[in-house]
Amino acid sequence: MRVWAGPLRAAGAFRERFDFGGRDVASWFPRHMAKGLRQMQAALRRADCLVEVHDARIPVSGRNPALKEALGIRPHVLVLNKMDLADPRRQPAVLERLKEQGCPQVVFTDCQRDVGVKKIVPLVAQLVAEGPRYHRAESSDFNILVIGVPNVGKSSLINSLRRLHLKKGKATVVGAEPGITKAVLTRIQVCEKPLMYLVDTPGVLPPKLGDVETGMKLALCGAIHDHMVGEDMMADYLLYTLNKQQQFGYVQRYGLGEPCDHIEPVLKHVALAQGRTQKVTVLTGTGNVNVTMLNYTAAAYEFLRDFRAGRLGRVTLD
Ligand SMILES: Nc1nc2c(ncn2[C@@H]2O[C@H](COP(=O)(O)OP(=O)(O)OP(=O)(O)O)[C@@H](O)[C@H]2O)c(=O)[nH]1
Numbered sequence: 300m301r302v303w304a305g306p307l308r309a310a311g312a313f314r315e316r317f318d319f320g321g322r323d324v325a326s327w328f329p330r331h332m333a334k335g336l337r338q339m340q341a342a343l344r345r346a347d348c349l350v351e352v353h354d355a356r357i358p359v360s361g362r363n364p365a366l367k368e369a370l371g372i373r374p375h376v377l378v379l380n381k382m383d384l385a386d387p388r389r390q391p392a393v394l395e396r397l398k399e400q401g402c403p404q405v406v407f408t409d410c411q412r413d414v415g416v417k418k419i420v421p422l423v424a425q426l427v428a429e430g431p432r433y434h435r436a437e438s439s440d441f442n443i444l445v446i447g448v449p450n451v452g453k454s455s456l457i458n459s460l461r462r463l464h465l466k467k468g469k470a471t472v473v474g475a476e477p478g479i480t481k482a483v484l485t486r487i488q489v490c491e492k493p494l495m496y497l498v499d500t501p502g503v504l505p506p507k508l509g510d511v512e513t514g515m516k517l518a519l520c521g522a523i524h525d526h527m528v529g530e531d532m533m534a535d536y537l538l539y540t541l542n543k544q545q546q547f548g549y550v551q552r553y554g555l556g557e558p559c560d561h562i563e564p565v566l567k568h569v570a571l572a573q574g575r576t577q578k579v580t581v582l583t584g585t586g587n588v589n590v591t592m593l594n595y596t597a598a599a600y601e602f603l604r605d606f607r608a609g610r611l612g613r614v615t616l617d
Pocket residue numbers: 380381382383384408409410411412447448449450451452453454455456472473474475476477478479480481500501502503
């Protein structure tokens with residue numbers, strides 16, 4: 300990733316706080332998710348282990364507190380997926396913080412390239428063997444419930460496990476939009492020895508998202524639909540974060556002279572660099588004039604897309 304090679308701005312040159320303008324996150328939680336959450340809690344009773352998939356770019360923010368009680372009674376593995384998009388230098392600090400929070404079993408994965416995924420089956424088998432099997436003491440197969448907020452890669456993880464352990468292709472649909480997994484609770488075999496089944500669940504957001512910043516981070520990672528939050532505000536928050544973390548890949552990418560703390564000039568460069576312009580006919584006193592307008596909404600979307608594809612660098616938002 301190319302970075303800004305020029306002099307860094309003096310401390311204080313960038314915003315130290317982001318103004319969320321009194322936004323209310325309550326409206327970002329879609330109603331249908333309450334049902335998914337209930338189904339998931341019911342399925343949890345039949346599971347031997349819980350594999351929670353979350354986005355490695357937000358290792359702490361946005362995990363579902365409603366599952367906390369349930370987690371206490373089942374072995375739990377936290378899979379931080381999309382590690383290819385997160386800052387690798389932050390991994391040790393992330394592991395330390397999660398351990399402090401009582402979450403010691405963490406695996407980093409990239410399910411598109413099957414990186415790290417091989418560690419999961421042996422770890423799950425070991426954790427289940429170490430603990431009591433409650434109601435399922437007589438059965439030798441493993442039932443794993445896969446949970447997580449939308450779009451973190453739950454289906455991709457299942458597909459990756461099947462590729463690695465069964466040499467089989469896709470079993471679950473993978474999509475770039477949150478909320479793709481609609482068919483609920485199908486048991487899918489992912490391994491022969493040990494015999495292991497995973498149950499994919501629809502992505503469920505915490506009913507109380509907490510603060511607006513958590514909601515914004517979830518949205519940047521694609522767990523909340525962009526239009527519910529607003530692409531313009533998301534783009535501005537992204538710029539604020541990139542600057543705060545001195546991730547200046549955007550400067551070269553969009554041909555800016557130097558890092559910038561204002562979203563408008565940045566989006567102007569995005570629009571010009573990516574051809575996000577539209578021709579508009581303007582009526583004037585002397586006749587019609589065709590002018591080229593910059594499409595700021597399309598530019599904001601492009602900026603978000605570049606971030607999500609890792610083209611602005613590997614960024615951990617927490
Ligand atoms: N860069 C990257 N992208 C990934 C990875 N895993 C999954 N994706 C992409 O993330 C998007 C969502 O993946 P899914 O597997 O559908 O996610 P899900 O959690 O099942 O989604 P829901 O059905 O919405 O809950 C897709 O575009 C995947 O290609 C990864 O490790 N790295």
